[in-house]
Amino acid sequence: MDETPVRGRPRSETARRAVLDAALELCRSSGYQALTMKGIAEKAGVGRQTVYRWWPAKQDVLIDALRDLALLRAEQLNPETGDTLSDVRMLLDATFSLTTALTGNALVGLMAEAQHDPELSRRLQGTVIGPRRQALRDLLARGVAGGELSDAAMSLDLAVDFAFGTMWYRLISHHAPVDSELAGQITAALAELLRPDAARGPVPPPAD
Amino acid sequence: MDETPVRGRPRSETARRAVLDAALELCRSSGYQALTMKGIAEKAGVGRQTVYRWWPAKQDVLIDALRDLALLRAEQLNPETGDTLSDVRMLLDATFSLTTALTGNALVGLMAEAQHDPELSRRLQGTVIGPRRQALRDLLARGVAGGELSDAAMSLDLAVDFAFGTMWYRLISHHAPVDSELAGQITAALAELLRPDAARGPVPPPAD
Amino acid sequence: MDETPVRGRPRSETARRAVLDAALELCRSSGYQALTMKGIAEKAGVGRQTVYRWWPAKQDVLIDALRDLALLRAEQLNPETGDTLSDVRMLLDATFSLTTALTGNALVGLMAEAQHDPELSRRLQGTVIGPRRQALRDLLARGVAGGELSDAAMSLDLAVDFAFGTMWYRLISHHAPVDSELAGQITAALAELLRPDAARGPVPPPAD
Amino acid sequence: MDETPVRGRPRSETARRAVLDAALELCRSSGYQALTMKGIAEKAGVGRQTVYRWWPAKQDVLIDALRDLALLRAEQLNPETGDTLSDVRMLLDATFSLTTALTGNALVGLMAEAQHDPELSRRLQGTVIGPRRQALRDLLARGVAGGELSDAAMSLDLAVDFAFGTMWYRLISHHAPVDSELAGQITAALAELLRPDAARGPVPPPAD
DNA sequence: TGTTAACCGAGACGGTACGTCCTGTCTTGGC
DNA sequence: GCCAAGACAGGACGTACCGTCTCGGTTAACA
Numbered sequence: 057m058d059e060t061p062v063r064g065r066p067r068s069e070t071a072r073r074a075v076l077d078a079a080l081e082l083c084r085s086s087g088y089q090a091l092t093m094k095g096i097a098e099k100a101g102v103g104r105q106t107v108y109r110w111w112p113a114k115q116d117v118l119i120d121a122l123r124d125l126a127l128l129r130a131e132q133l134n135p136e137t138g139d140t141l142s143d144v145r146m147l148l149d150a151t152f153s154l155t156t157a158l159t160g161n162a163l164v165g166l167m168a169e170a171q172h173d174p175e176l177s178r179r180l181q182g183t184v185i186g187p188r189r190q191a192l193r194d195l196l197a198r199g200v201a202g203g204e205l206s207d208a209a210m211s212l213d214l215a216v217d218f219a220f221g222t223m224w225y226r227l228i229s230h231h232a233p234v235d236s237e238l239a240g241q242i243t244a245a246l247a248e249l250l251r252p253d254a255a256r257g258p259v260p261p262p263a264d
Numbered sequence: 265m266d267e268t269p270v271r272g273r274p275r276s277e278t279a280r281r282a283v284l285d286a287a288l289e290l291c292r293s294s295g296y297q298a299l300t301m302k303g304i305a306e307k308a309g310v311g312r313q314t315v316y317r318w319w320p321a322k323q324d325v326l327i328d329a330l331r332d333l334a335l336l337r338a339e340q341l342n343p344e345t346g347d348t349l350s351d352v353r354m355l356l357d358a359t360f361s362l363t364t365a366l367t368g369n370a371l372v373g374l375m376a377e378a379q380h381d382p383e384l385s386r387r388l389q390g391t392v393i394g395p396r397r398q399a400l401r402d403l404l405a406r407g408v409a410g411g412e413l414s415d416a417a418m419s420l421d422l423a424v425d426f427a428f429g430t431m432w433y434r435l436i437s438h439h440a441p442v443d444s445e446l447a448g449q450i451t452a453a454l455a456e457l458l459r460p461d462a463a464r465g466p467v468p469p470p471a472d
Numbered sequence: 473m474d475e476t477p478v479r480g481r482p483r484s485e486t487a488r489r490a491v492l493d494a495a496l497e498l499c500r501s502s503g504y505q506a507l508t509m510k511g512i513a514e515k516a517g518v519g520r521q522t523v524y525r526w527w528p529a530k531q532d533v534l535i536d537a538l539r540d541l542a543l544l545r546a547e548q549l550n551p552e553t554g555d556t557l558s559d560v561r562m563l564l565d566a567t568f569s570l571t572t573a574l575t576g577n578a579l580v581g582l583m584a585e586a587q588h589d590p591e592l593s594r595r596l597q598g599t600v601i602g603p604r605r606q607a608l609r610d611l612l613a614r615g616v617a618g619g620e621l622s623d624a625a626m627s628l629d630l631a632v633d634f635a636f637g638t639m640w641y642r643l644i645s646h647h648a649p650v651d652s653e654l655a656g657q658i659t660a661a662l663a664e665l666l667r668p669d670a671a672r673g674p675v676p677p678p679a680d
Numbered sequence: 681m682d683e684t685p686v687r688g689r690p691r692s693e694t695a696r697r698a699v700l701d702a703a704l705e706l707c708r709s710s711g712y713q714a715l716t717m718k719g720i721a722e723k724a725g726v727g728r729q730t731v732y733r734w735w736p737a738k739q740d741v742l743i744d745a746l747r748d749l750a751l752l753r754a755e756q757l758n759p760e761t762g763d764t765l766s767d768v769r770m771l772l773d774a775t776f777s778l779t780t781a782l783t784g785n786a787l788v789g790l791m792a793e794a795q796h797d798p799e800l801s802r803r804l805q806g807t808v809i810g811p812r813r814q815a816l817r818d819l820l821a822r823g824v825a826g827g828e829l830s831d832a833a834m835s836l837d838l839a840v841d842f843a844f845g846t847m848w849y850r851l852i853s854h855h856a857p858v859d860s861e862l863a864g865q866i867t868a869a870l871a872e873l874l875r876p877d878a879a880r881g882p883v884p885p886p887a888d
Numbered sequence: 889t890g891t892t893a894a895c896c897g898a899g900a901c902g903g904t905a906c907g908t909c910c911t912g913t914c915t916t917g918g919c
Numbered sequence: 920g921c922c923a924a925g926a927c928a929g930g931a932c933g934t935a936c937c938g939t940c941t942c943g944g945t946t947a948a949c950a
Binding site for chain 4: 502503505506576577580583584587588589593597601605626627629630633634636637638639640641644645646647657658664665
């Protein structure tokens with residue numbers, strides 16, 4: 057293979073972990089806005105240049121940290137229990153369990169930052185948002201194909217929006233927890249909305 | 265009454281409007297993170313102290329700006345057309361129309377900032393989030409009371425989460441617009457979920 | 473007059489003095505090399521920007537500080553006691569008394585820095601070096617014109633070099649003090665070298 | 681003898697020369713302040729550790745480089761032509777010829793650095809300054825002993841200060857060259873000041 | 889003719905000063 | 920008293936260099 061020959065002192069895994077851990081912890085305790093490259097370096101007991109050497113900005117540190125976490129718990133995006141609704145519930149459960157207190161601030165802060173950083177937005181879509189969204193949609197589509205579900209009355213895209221929208225809404229607003237019970241409730245609601253015999257109800261008149 | 269006798273030069277309405285407009289415009293064009301008290305003052309052509317005199321922080325400027333906007337369009341949170349679903353749709357329409365390009369950044373940025381600012385969180389709940397949420401819930405509750413809807417299969421709170429969660433999700437993620445069509449789709453979905461003859465389907469077993 | 477109308481908060485004389493004093497003191501105690509803009513600001517209890525606002529680099533701070541000192545003691549470069557040698561001695565005395573422990577480091581450091589900073593070199597020549605040198609040369613020239621001295625055997629320029637060269641040599645090398653006694657000895661030597669009846673001795677053959 | 685048996689790869693003379701040359705050249709072209717261990721290593725095409733292994737600081741590199749140069753041209757500190765003034769002139773010539781463009785920056789920079797580094801000061805005195813100074817003084821003392829010169833009117837120490845002070849003054853201030861002509865002029869002046877029949881002139885009154 | 893140990897390059901490491909920018913406060917003159 | 924201007928103390932930014940360290944490779948004297 058074209059394994060580039062390593063020259064010079066190899067990268068310190070200790071420093072890498074210390075930085076990622078410090079970033080998540082600081083983000084949890086003080087919030088995304090207060091998160092600072094300098095603060096990360098000091099908390100991690102690491103030189104400032106060591107942070108900048110590997111991550112251009114605090115967003116990159118956080119994304120790496122989140123990816124590390126996700127990899128650890130990447131049970132599976134595609135549970136395949138045979139039953140579509142069970143698969144849905146397991147996917148939602150697994151997803152919700154990633155939105156812990158440790159990661160909540162980071163996720164919301166990153167999403168906010170992405171409002172005016174298209175590149176960051178693209179990366180978040182590609183790593184954090186997109187795969188989960190696609191996985192759920194695929195599950196539902198499989199259910200439709202198998203006859204368990206029907207998208208006659210409601211588009212699958214909107215169904216997915218319902219599920220993850222509720223999650224984000226609660227993550228942002230904190231008016232209710234994002235837990236396993238919510239996963240069950242959402243699964244039940246999706247079952248209702250996509251039940252095979254559903255017919256689209258009468259659409260209310262436009263609001264003009 | 266205790267009308268405090270005004271002394272000295274009265275506050276300049278011109279400066280006030282210039283500051284609020286500058287804040288929203290800068291937030292729109294450069295994002296919440298890049299928004300700066302100094303930047304607001306310069307864009308508004310106003311001394312820095314003039315901004316600090318009336319608003320302690322950039323959040324306060326934005327909240328005031330948003331309130332001004334909302335007041336302008338506060339047709340009503342409670343349309344009362346006689347038909348619950350029509351009322352719901354109108355409320356959603358009115359709400360969605362406030363999440364324009366001009367305000368989207370500000371809303372999301374404020375919500376992110378509120379993650380670690382309980383006071384800000386409280387104020388947002390009291391002004392931006394809470395009233396709309398309560399208004400929708402009240403509409404649905406009235407529909408249940410009138411027999412048009414039923415909360416047998418799904419709690420009204422979760423129904424509200426579906427509606428506004430989808431809105432926030434799209435505001436954050438930009439994968440689909442927040443428009444009148446969405447208002448119609450959500451209304452239809454709510455009608456389905458809360459239809460009087462709905463029965464809660466079998467809940468899938470827990471994932472553990 | 474075109475007195476520009478002052479706008480905004482006026483410059484703080486307190487801060488100015490604190491910076492100049494801190495710079496000289498730090499230069500004295502730790503040396504020119506260790507002198508730092510950051511260090512100056514901290515020692516002066518002043519924001520870093522306040523230093524940079526008025527002085528681009530540490531050299532500029534030092535030059536200002538030295539100028540302040542020199543102005544305070546600028547009795548006169550041209551004593552005019554009637555007797556040329558007395559004038560010479562007074563000029564040397566006044567000059568040597570400026571090369572205190574407080575300023576020695578600064579002077580030498582600045583001169584060293586000027587080795588590769590033509591602009592700094594020019595400014596030092598114009599403020600610190602040149603005027604003194606010119607004043608001494610003028611005094612000697614006046615003595616020659618008055619018949620008290622003669623430049624037959626030795627150019628006045630070299631005579632000036634002898635006087636100030638010895639001063640700088642001792643400032644740099646510290647092998648002997650730069651004090652009033654030295655002023656007397658140099659004056660006597662100059663009197664000898666420039667005595668009216670001096671004739672240039674036989675020049676030794678070139679070394680080749 | 682205690683010749684430690686050399687084991688392993690011997691020190692690279694190539695690297696040593698490259699470092700010394702790079703240091704002098706960088707000091708000449710960019711000045712002492714801008715001289716950097718990193719810069720030296722890179723210019724020399726040598727690892728940074730190779731520089732630090734042999735020289736603790738940039739001063740040490742320069743001193744070694746200067747010593748190498750001096751050794752090459754160490755014609756002699758003690759010419760012994762039989763005539764004291766000729767000897768003096770040859771010594772000054774040899775000394776001045778070392779203060780080339782290549783070494784001027786290094787010398788002045790080192791002297792400035794020595795202001796607050798007693799150890800460096802001591803080493804410079806022992807290698808660069810002291811021996812030359814002592815050699816000149818010895819020459820003059822020999823002349824006094826032989827009756828060619830007299831220290832009745834002026835101490836030999838001050839005479840030495842005149843000679844080397846002028847050199848340093850011009851090295852620092854660049855207002856005139858340090859060349860063979862200067863050596864001749866200084867020799868003539870010393871002959872005048874130390875001529876056997878000189879009598880100390882009337883000392884001007886103290887300035888106070 | 890291997891062994892072997894010091895050499896050498898490269899470059900990551902924890903630090904620190906750089907000069908810039910923004911913060912929130914203050915202090916002017918003018919309106 | 921409000922307003923613009925702008926100086927103030929403070930702190931984070933991202934860059935550059937410091938001196939130390941830790942790698943893989945090289946190389947020459949010794950065995």
